[in-house]
Amino acid sequence: MASFIRNGKKIVAIGRNYAEHIKELNNTAPKEPFFFLKPTSSYLPSGGVLEIPQGVVAHHEVELGLVIAKPGRNISQDNAESYIAGYTLAVDMTARNLQDKVKKSGLPWSAAKGFDTFTPIGPFIPKSSISDPHDLKLTLKINGVTKQDGTTADMIFRIPRLIEHISSIMTLEENDLILTGTPSGVGPIVSGDKIECELANADGSSLAKLEFEAVSREGGYAFTD
Secondary structure (H helix, E strand, O other): OOOHHHHOOOEEEEEOOEHHHHHHOOOOOOOOOEEEEEOHHHEEEOOOEEEEOEOOOEEEOEEEEEEEOOOEOOOOHHHHHHHEEEEEEEEOOEEHHHHHHHHHOOOOOHHHHHOOOOEEEOOOEEHHHOOOOOOEEEEEEEOOEEEEEEEHHHEOOOHHHHHHHHHHHOOEOOOOEEEOOOOOOOEEEOOOOEEEEEEEEOOOOEEEEEEEEEEEOOOOOEOOO
């Protein structure tokens, strides 16, 4: 399943799944899982270069990702575990000023989330390597300074509920990725920044690392207010 980056058909990203993150963006808490889609063309393998489009305020959101093992529709929470192949560490990059602009107009978020390189992604972690996905540490550092330091124990909706909800709407397919939400501490990344992320067990032992650098994108989209 390490080939999920090449072979996955969609990225399903859960929004507003950590209470403190909801508060920091002044959003309202959802009554059921809320998600949006990102294109797989936004993947950026660890060690790559994040391209920030002209005028875009790019925010980081470190997340636990889960990789789907097999196709499934209307999956119950009791059966959800069997549809998980493994996990990964990811960053859901957001063009925050573009997102704020389209939200005010009631328009979709796809452009704000879907730029090339806007889903930095770590290695595949087999399911057997993680005893409890709801007891993991997520950290993100910019130029050595910790910006996000959270635990998956704080998820509002747990993984079986996420799988149940998404699959009640659309079929989940092998190699699809679900991003499970971000803890608080999101903020800007600018050209020249070096970003280091880590997924670790509760005892601090490392499961995965993800590193990338940011540059200004040449050409393409330019944000105008």
